[in-house]
Amino acid sequence: MASFVHLTDDEYDEVLVDDGPDNYDGTEEPKEDDGVEEPIVGMTFSSEEEVRSYYMRYAKQKGFGVRRRNSRQSEDGRVRWFTLVCARQGTAKSQASNILKPRQTERVGCKARINAVLNEDGGYTLSSVILDHTHYVSPGKARHFRCFKKVDARVAKRLEINDEAGIRTSKTFQSVIVEAGGYENVPFGQKECQNYIEKARQLRLGVGGVEALTNYFQEMQKKNVEFFYAIDVGPDMRLKNVFWADARSRAAYQSFGDVITFDTTYLTNAYKMPFAPFVGVNHHGQSILFGCGLISNEDAITFEWLFESWLKCMNDQPPNAIITEQDKAMKLAIARVFPTTRHRFCLWHIMKKLPEKFGSHSRYDEIKDSLHKCVYDSLSENEFEERWSALLETNDLRENAWLGLLYADRHYWVPAYVKNTFWAGMSTTQRSEGMNTFFDDYVHSRTTLKQFVDQYDSALRRKAENEAIANFNSFNTEIPCISHYPIEKQFQKIYTIAKFKEVQEEFRGFLYLTTSYFGGDGANFTYVVGDEIKVSDGFIKRVNYFVSVCGEDSLDITCSCKLFEFRGILCRHALRILAQLDKSEVPPKYILDRWRKDIKRQYVNVKSSYEATSNPEKQRFNRIQNCFYKLCSNAAKTERSCVKLISQLEQLKSEYPDDDSYGACSTAGLVTPIDGTTNNVLSPLVVRSKGRPTTKRRTHPVEKALKKPSTRRRLSTTEVQNPLIILYTYVEFIF
Template sequence: MAFWADARSRAAFEYFGDVISFDTTYNTNRYNLVCGSFVGVNHHGQSTLLGCSLMKNEEIESFKWLFQCWLRCMGENPPKGFLTDQCASMKRAVEACMPTTVHCWCIWHIMKKIPSKLNGYKGHADIEQEMSHVVWNSHSKDSFDRNWNDFLLNFGLADNKWLSGYSVYEVVEQVSSSIFNNFSVTYDSVAAEVKCQCLLFESRGILCRHALSVLSFEQVSQVSPRYILERWSKKVKRRHTHIKSSHDKPLMEPRSKRFEQLVFRSQNICEFASESEELTAILHRAYDNVMAEMEALKAKRKGTSSLSHEDANLESINELQSPPRIRTRGRPKNRLGSKLEKQIANATKKKKTKVLSEINLFDAASAAHSNCSQYQGHVINYQFRVPAAGDNSLGV
């Protein structure tokens, strides 16, 4: 097994390591090793690689070893959320290595399995449609549990092992504002808290237009700092943008450790010195003095038993050999891209999506003046309605 992460990945984890997606792929290399990748999302919504690995199997101990290596590399700072597929070995490894992290199943993997899991049922198209409705329109745990139980009873699916496993709220909630019909926004003027039922801030870290409309109506001139995440701030100095990806050959273990420690400490110095020409000149002078001192010490110790880079006996180091091919378990490679999957993919492409008209909530915020709100002391509840296409009015 092998694990890899460079200095740029470690630096990027400081800013984009709150929620991590981990997935494995098969048959993507000549040795049939399992390739696993740790991926985050940066402030542009782009995927950022935060580490990768090659494993010979998907057993619990393999995942434990990998997750422990990754955590040590990232400074023993576990993420807040960890997204995986429904692999039982991954789940147990995450629970053992990251007990404080919220482990979620990716909703994309779950919904992708619907056609293959329910194709044998009569009226499976209606089942798939109703299941999608329950998943995307349940905006709280209680409503999801209630709607899910009703769904299983109405279609007689209570005995289905695959579906009954989701009676507990274990899917990742991805909220689309074009699906909900009503939104409820609660504003607490004392605590300066605003919370919308669409949960856009909880899922993406961005205040939704409904919450901003309420703040505008309440004449709030400044958004609370708790709603401005560090990843969106222009004032944050992102060190990972100054670090080049490293593909150098690995050094010997003791020297590699010393090298990593020096690089880690020098990053802050270089970043600070690059702010002006004067600071850069100071660092250059200090660098020249230190180099002269180290060269003098090296010359004095020449001929001793201390090992330097030039005097290292590289022939005594065992070169890495190619790993043996791994015989994969389960279905063969030609199973990928089956006829059923191709039919499903073609059918999905033919579906037309309806685009709702954009709503200018700030212009319509004045409409909240006459119809708003339920007061409970300093807490105000607003009700938003998404109009039909062509209707630019706002119901509050």
């Protein structure tokens, strides 16, 4: 029999102590037994777990917490002896950076403990017992000690399901409190729920870097061969860029890929790799994703790789038009990869730079007003040229480099130059930024690569559901017409609700229109339509537009405002002339298929990769839970039936033992280079990207919290290199 070794307090301090939230090593939560006898020297137990369980029950009865202090193993790996102490044992060593602001501690040097040694029978005998405490104990408050806090299996399942659904842990915890009838009836707190979710995410997501990312992509491609991905690695086999698109996005591009926006002004993950989505607009005016990338640089070579990968994904069919921010590298890459695509700069990104460029100028207000009139009020290219020259001459800005650059690129951003091209109503990269905001509910600045892609699927599921709801509403509800014109009724029957609202807004504009005949020749006529445009509360601008009507049977109608060419919606000026000419229908060429609700689009029936990722274990759990729901409801009506059901369930537990294999994950993520060799792909280096524009998008709570002075310990070099550790260190800020 091994002899007990008694250590002094000084010797205890030299032993590492596991003081984390789960220091109880998974032992079951102690049952609240009445009259647990006091420990005495000589008590024997069959196993180490039995000693722990007994002392935990005793501690909860008396009102103190328990920690495992230290232990020693023999050569065969068996524990020779171990010590369980009061949670308030030991002396705390201050780790505060400011000695005038010490941190709170529970260590007060309490001597209460038990020592157990291995006996000849293979069990354990108590060799030393100290019962007296140097502090007050309270049985009623014992539940607050960390050793007694453990999330039960029922709540754990609810936490995981709600977490994947995007429900905050704090909300789930509050529902548990309400169900239990108060905080005192719940053997754990909100922090324990958060800690559990951290570990569940880690198990669910597996490795946080490239290994898990490649595993995920390969698995998605097995489930759906139309899932596309491309990974770009450097000579050192370190990840540089990645692009992927699911099957539904690829199919949707065939219907709505005429115009896309591309934006990289959104940082998403621990490596500061810009999120680069390709976004379009569907028949409801909703943003639709055509794939996205994570890039490690913002130069022409990187953009070329991304655009070429995306073009290959879309079967070498380039878009008709693309909107990006004003960036030389993007401009060069688009010209090389999409030579036939009409390229436009984001107008908002350009105009927002005006305060930065001229904010300190003495004539700032005059320059701002003149530039706005030049850009927004010019209906033709000649009109823009005249106003631009007047702007430079009046304010002596001929030598201004920024304005000179803008003028050189005027064909890429000035409305008068680009309004002849169909842009689906988009003048800025607001679609991309809107998609970024949409992803804010799922990702943040410290999201790992694998977690980002995993949450990307959740975001797409919501997008698909929003479109399904819009489809349902368009077929099963309608908006009443506001006029008696049959043309409005035609749009009501054919267009989706969202697009019919836009058409109806043009009909409302009839109130502010006046028309007059300008002239004509044969079957060609021109009308002048005066419109009142509200600029501000005290200012209404009067503008005249010219509407040309050609032909009789095959009617062609054009307006100088170019709204139809730009948005695909007939303007109020053209509609007013058609109504004035007693036309009962709009010619078919002015009814765009991309806005119609009565067209069956193939991508709706395409099964996406993320739809095949449901967890079979969770499905089985839900089936079992549904069966038990009615049983539990009936048994809860009387105390007798409740006790009977519990007794029967206790007997069933032995037939379905716990399985700790949940959460096992693969770490084999390999990419085969061109030479055929197989190497491990390394995680990307943290990149220093270009300055992001100061957009007023919603800031994620994590980003706000990380800007505050941190009181947490400094991470070691090893931890900094691990993106998962970085994520889980700050994860409590999410909630």
